[in-house]
Amino acid sequence: MSSPTAERAKRADAQRNIAAILEAARDCLVEDPDVNVGEIAKRAGVGRVTLYGHFSSRAELVDAVFARTLEDSDHALEAVDLSGDPRAALDRLIASSWHIVDQFRSLLIAAQRSMPQERIRATHERPLRRISGLIARGRDEGSFRSDLSVEWMVALFHSVVHTAADEVNAGRLTDEDAPRVISATLQAAFAPTSHM
Amino acid sequence: MSSPTAERAKRADAQRNIAAILEAARDCLVEDPDVNVGEIAKRAGVGRVTLYGHFSSRAELVDAVFARTLEDSDHALEAVDLSGDPRAALDRLIASSWHIVDQFRSLLIAAQRSMPQERIRATHERPLRRISGLIARGRDEGSFRSDLSVEWMVALFHSVVHTAADEVNAGRLTDEDAPRVISATLQAAFAPTSHM
DNA sequence: AACAATTCGAACATCTCTGTTCAGGTTCCG
């Protein structure tokens, strides 16, 4: 039954350990982007050697955690209704994106230190497309300005949400205020220019 | 003549070397925030031991380079006329800040990896005050919106300029377009809300 | 029960970087 190329299914305990390692790695990396492999193994309740048996290098582990997190995030974003008035949709997207970014800010830093830029970008592709799609539609319908490139507006979206996360982290902004502030900023930045 | 607390003046060759090290360190850190001490010494045309004779640790050297760069930047910003229409002043400030941030983006990363957050913030104090002052005045005069905190607007200023630098670095924005895009973004984000 | 897959810790090999020591040479400064 097993095709020549298909690897034999892992044993149950191996699968459990892999899952535990991924979960522990995510937790550890969120706390400290420079956490070492030993710490991750310990938190996963597993020997360091076992970890290396499943992930041949630290970079590979970080990549796996990062990719999986982006997948999860994209799945969460799938539930957001992006139809209707683009401005309202933008607010909904902000509300949902905010917590995700805030939560995994440190994980992104870890990724930036061990993964090539293109790989990080590629991993972001699907969530990026959601934002990009909404912005493009908003422009077409005249709800958003057209004198700035979609790419820039996407970058701005990212940037503003991230900045809010940093400000919360620094104690200069509260958790509850963040979505409102982000929204007030982006809605103004995206609005069509009056004098055209 | 030398007071008890005053250190004896360094010898001329020592002063030259210190200057060479600072300059080399700035160049190296701009190219690679993780550059090692040996590389910096080599570029300064000096032995590693000599470097450690003047800076007792890598962190101290990074701090010195960073502080000096911020000083230089602040001095450059001093020439910018921040009086008159706040909107026009903002544009002038953007034009001047843009190149500085673009140039020393990598240096900031190096600082973030070896200096405590408060120290980085403290080093930014003077340039930060310029921005903050302009924004406050613009708000008072009704040129800028008042429904967002000055702190947030300052953070946004930083963030947008930085994002532009990243986008240029990634090839998604050209060097010449950057100031215009930054300005178009910030002016919109700072403008008073119409429906108040 | 038997076999293979998996795990374990401890030890090992390496690498890279930081920071120090030393002994001898060079440069400055009065």
Added chain:
DNA sequence: CGGAACCTGAACAGAGATGTTCGAATTGTT
């Protein structure tokens, strides 16, 4: 010119981290 300050390269010590090897024990699968 004489002494102190300074520089030098090489070598050393040490901290961490990654990744590997080993033999023995354990656990899943059939």
